[in-house]
Amino acid sequence: MTKSKKKRTVQAASKWVTTDEEERALRRERAAEEPMRVRPLSSSRAELFQDYAVSRTDVPDALPYTVELRSLGEPVNSCTCPDFRKNFLGTCKHVERVLASVRRPKRNEPAVSPKAELFMTREPYVPLLRIGAGVPSDAARKLAKQVDTQGRLRRTDAAGLAALIGTCEAVAGRVSQEVRDFLTELETREQLERVKAAFREQIIEAEGAAPFLKLPLYPYQIDGMLHLAFTGRAMLADEMGLGKTVQAVAAAAVMREIMGVKRVLVVAPASLKAEWEEQVRTFTALPQEVLFGARHERLLRYRHTPAFFLIANYEQVVRDWREINAVFQPELVILDEAQRIKNWRTRTAQNLKRLEARFAFVLTGTPLENRIDEVYSLTEFIDPSLFGSLFRFNRRFYRFGADGKMAGLKNLGELHEAVGRIMLRRRKDDVEEQLPERVDNTYFVEMTPEQTVRYKEYEETVARLCHVAKQRPLRPEEMERLQNALACMRMCCDSCYILDKEVRDAPKLDELEKVLDDLWAADPQRKVLVFSEWVRMLELAAERLKKRKIGFALHVGKLPQQMRRKEIVRFKENADCRVFLSSESGGVGLNLQTASVVVNLDLPWNPAKLEQRIARSWRKHQKNRVNVINLVSQDTIEHRMLGTLKFKQGLADAVLDARGDAAAFEQENARGAFMARLAEVMDTALQVPVAGGQKRVLEIPADQRLGALLQSENPGVGLCLARYGGDADQVQAVLAVGRPEAADALRGQVEKTHGVALPPDRVVVVTPETRALLLRLAEMGFITLRQDAAKRIFDTGAGEPPPSPDLVRRCGRAREILDVAKRQMRMAGVLAEGCFGDEADKAAREAVCRAAGTLILFAADVPADKVTYPMTEAWVTAVKADAEVDREQVAVLQTAHFGLAAEPKTFIEKAQGFVGYCEDVLEKRQMGGGRIIHFNKS
Template sequence: MPRQPASVSRPAAAPRLSRTRKPDQMSLEDWQAALRAQFGREQPFRIQRLGDEPVFSDFAVSNPESGGHYRVAIRGGLPGDNFCTCPDFATNQLGTCKHIESTLAHLLRKRGGPAALRNGFTAPYSEVYLEYAGQRCLRFRAGADCPPALAKQGRKLVDGSADPDCALEDFLRTAGKTGHEVRCYDDARAFLAELRDTRRRRELFAQAYPQGAQSKALRNLLKAPLYPYQAEGALFAASAGRALIGDEMGLGKTIQAIAAAELLSRHCGVERVLVVCPTSLKYQWQREIARFAGREAQAIHGLRPARQQQYASDAPCWAKITNYETLSRDLDLIQAWGPDLVIVDEAQRIKNWNTIAARSLKRIASPYAIVLTGTPLENRLEELVSIVQFVDQHRLGPTWKLLNEHQQRDEAGRVIGYRALDRIAGTLAPIMLRRRKAQVLDQLPGRIDNTLFVPMTEQQRVHHDENGAIVSRIVQRWRKTGYLSDADQRRLTCALQNMRMSCNSTYLLDHETDHGSKADELMTLLEDLLEQPDAKVVVFSQWVRTHELLIRRLEARGWGHVLFHGGVPSQRRPALVDRFHEDPGCRLFLSTDAGGVGLNLQHAAAAVVNMDLPWNPAVLEQRIGRVHRLGQKRSVQVVNFVAQGTIEEGMLSVLAFKRSLFAGVLDGGESEVFLQGTRLSQFMASVEKVTGAMGEPESGIADESAAAAGEAGVPVASAAAPALPSPPEAGPAPDPWAALADAALPLLQALASRGAGTTPAAPWIERDPHTGQEFLKLPLPQPQTVQRLADALRGLLSRPPSA
């Protein structure tokens, strides 16, 4: 018996369903359909009938709160009978959506509506339509007046027995001769055209390049010869039409995309190419298009009027290059320009489907698309879904089904691992190509990784442990009450960030003192790395303040350097890169994660030093990939500095798990990956040991503006780590006196333990070397602590005196 839509089968007073927990008595599909019926009842949709029929008609459904407008066609009460133009209907494989369910509920309240829906709809005209319940497929619905011979031909049209190239046109011509009305909808035509174009395109390229990647004409397509795997990637992307090139960093994804665009231009009529990339890469794309393809490209820049003129210009231009930050503001200009091909570089920027950039990009309609990212999966499977949706929104199926099949959850519903990841790779094979450096090892140099554990100074340890104590108290409160207030979430994020910054130097926290060992250890390392006069080194840190410390030491030694970060204007960046490549006296390239995106430094340097570890393994590989990439002729040395016994040391286990998840989906690794316990239990255990696997690591810097804020080194809650989710139940308010007591107790203990020696008992106590007099130097508490203390004192002073 076919499943009934939730709004038809369930009574109006049905209990409210949870969005996150499936009822035991419901199947997964029924739960998802019922949720959409629930959403349809709760949202203030406006429904307007567009046709003459009271029930089986077309309706305009709009949401005044979101501004969304959709067309709904009602043809029956079963899943798949109806149609909606919303994105969820096209991809959820349920054959319904909240707009359809809301319209059905609206019709059920109308007189005659329930009976009409039960009896079904038989129109005098016939229909060729696309069914979305399950896998998309073509359907034919014969009208009441349809001649039997025409109905037979219509059934052949959808069962695959007719010639796909001319079946629809032949059927519509025959229907026109009989005088019988047949309605063929746009989505059905587009579906057939997509299948036909894909088959013809692959046949075309197979004939043009019969030896595939080995074809001489393909290898010499551009002004620079392609390596065999690059020629394979270009041909794969052009043949697929919409593809994802997920090669590891350094394998030349840019030149593959340019080659694929050239193939599509020569053989498929592509004339307008839109490149979407980070701001720092716009001019690099412009140079490389001219260098490899010899074609004109324009980097879109300036204020809105200037950008509008650049998009509307009639000057011959093969490609226009824009950045993620202006994508939403220029969406109307891009749509009016009408690109034939969209190339998306560093596509991990759209891993969150709900960002403005991701939503805007997915609204750009183009017949061809090439997505480039060395890290299509960084933290969660949802990120891969978001990226793949731009390439082929139907490829992975609905997200709710994908996560149910591949996520492993504990009893509380938390994700603790993933299973059957190899199946995802198989599903993506027709549209995604990924090669690792190991597969082209004969063209790449070796790589040596070293981790140096650096001891903390006493002053660093004070900052680290004070913030660690804050994290510990918050986690203990979470364990006891199951609640985390917004203030505690901010304090938690701030404390974690402060712990990480203290691992480099106290300078990152107070901008005055410089207690820390990493900078001096780096100078010792550089003495060896720079022994050869032509040797150069790339040094990464998340924070600009770390580089400020390094610059003091570099200048004292006379080592030339450049500083590259998110705040450097894009116009100045090429000159800095050129200086590092061309100036023999410029020995070091200092960069943050925000500034380092898209850099190619393999011809100048053969060593990478990471002053701090990023939460995300993909970001770490992006750093190293700036030097260890195609074109590197020397063995690459990678050195990671880790503060011993700190949050950094604990991050190593988190990085290992993230790498295993990444490898399982993309690189044919283990298909089952599990966390040892839930994220929260790991979090608390790590805090108690002061090793720092502090919950779920951060998902990476989303854009350059966020990165630039994080680089400043200001100890605030920025992009350090996501806060833990808050259960709905409220708990007790945080004790405003706890922080004061925690700060006072160590101070009193330090004062009590002072001896007559020459060394102060604590970093707060300083002794004048000339007079021997001791002074008390106290670090200021966090602003949140001061504010809570002030509120508590205000409450005490406002109380009336007791009798």
């Protein structure tokens, strides 16, 4: 009986749509199964309707939740747990556990509280008064005067609620803590509305200027600043280019002035941290710090930073959220490019939502790209009670078929209205009078015969698979082949060079050169952004620009962050640098309004990504007309993608901006219409070719070529496995053990040996620690590892990456340098003991300058054999710029190199510590990845 009940509940909970009763049953089941302790909080333990503390008994130091019990049968009880606050069921597992644990009422004892009870209802979220049977009649009359017949406030302002709380307490009623919190929030909100009105009037009169801002704001930016600052927890979803960063910085400054906010955590993609630093410096004089370094260094900064703005990237916060809550304790959290948390299933989204802060800003230009539950995830970070639990959101806004599967959308107007309570969104055409003109053009380009032949080969593969998909669902391996073939079709549209370096023809680049000639014939100073999804296409473009002696900057993900930043600065400040070549890494967050032309060498699948590219130029402070030029290969998948991009943009318009026809997306066959558009892109009308063509036979199998390449040019992996499809050379995915940063290089080697450019998520490099964990979990029976699922391509035997030859050389050179430095320190010690203070000081300074060569070897891009003594000032600067080097040790090096004054005895001690620090650095490098690097000390 118990087993069947459990099975039914789990099945109900796993469906897309459930009923309230199924959800309540699930919570009753959890209450019965999980080990919990219930403890009454009133001094009168015999009192039934009181507050109870409920805590887990299987979790050490588990914090209790408080349950307020008012009824044994009605859903009017309360709990302080997160689930209760957003499920709108009036119950949770803690309430159900209390109901199961308390004594049953005695004969003639009521099943509801006899007191006056003031608590919050869930839907709508308002205070409600219930006058129990035990309340004296005169007290009941006083209470009744302040509420309507349903028990709700007649005066809904803070003063009205405060008066009701006072009356309720005077007649010995119980006031829920949630009501008191609501009163505080209401009073704060009313006060802020008054301040907001006065503040807005002042700043508009000052034409956007404020004493705490260095530069004035546009009128629409004033509204955005006030929306964020005075809503407190809010979303700013302006289209790209309208200055969301500036509005958030200004709003934080307002909150510092008016609300006393002292600590702000900015969470942004790593590539945008420098951009935030620049914007904060440009618009305010507030202290800031960009978070760098290893975990132990970050933990120190959380405790000791004096900054108002602490700027971190998502990966750091995902790992450090506990310490951030406990130590840094931000009062305001700003998420930039918050689409990183739109998938509520990801670890990033889950950990970011554990951040504890009174205020929160969510900044995104694309709150919806593909699915409406992306909006749900973003709003959950701001206000979990806005839509409640996910099951309630699904029930309200998705249409489900008889089989329980999603069949369409509904109530999009209501969704737009609900999101509008916390979201402010302006599109460029809303504030067009403050923005420069933008002109979009699409140029169609014919492919070469070689491109066409290769394109048709992949198109035939797609046609076959689409034909199969009409008969039955594709298997996972078939879907992977379809995705790979589609990607290769798109690559061929750009240039065969992406797949085969022997073929260098690229009609799109021919067209690009014509476009540049036309642009510069009219205005030689115009700067141009050129985007492509494929790095090899950008490399080919770079070669052509070099031949024509045209200055350009390159911004791709494989470049180090500091190098990318230098490229951005060079493009902005150097008049001769007129072209900015960028992959998708430059499509988000960068301000490149010095350019007034955007050329897309290819089209992304997602319209939001296309707009992100364009917004790098078409944004505030742009004084010139912006030309957007899309280069599209004629009669190809790119040509057909144009309609699909418009469809996806239409869905975002309906939900976010209430534009277009929402009903068109709420039809029963909306899913079918979407699939039809995908079919148009895949071009399933193609005839399926008849099998029988000759396959090209390779002399050496692709897996052996890859193994040989890893043996000679290993990017940092010790074990490499590959999964193949039916075709022996049709690689589907690659898994390696080694250094995760080797993934890009490994992907390039797979492309070189197999002729297929796998998507980045199909080439994964895990650390040896992760592999060990997986093996341990397999031994314990939690997971199953299929030994026959992949082919072993390369294996060092240890499963760990071999050290690179360059690293071995650098470690050997570092050991030579340290041996000399240690001898110098021993000499300094002997001189100091003999009371030769000046000579000892000189020897210690020389030892420091010599030992610093170890840091140069790992901090600067200098050949190992070029690091010699004496060191140059540029090398000192390089050590100082390396965020991994301890700041105290940098000070010791500067004292030694520049001859700064220091007490000899103290400095010798610091010099000894510096040499030891350098030796620690070397040991860490030698132990990189867990493998000791051995070298000949002779």
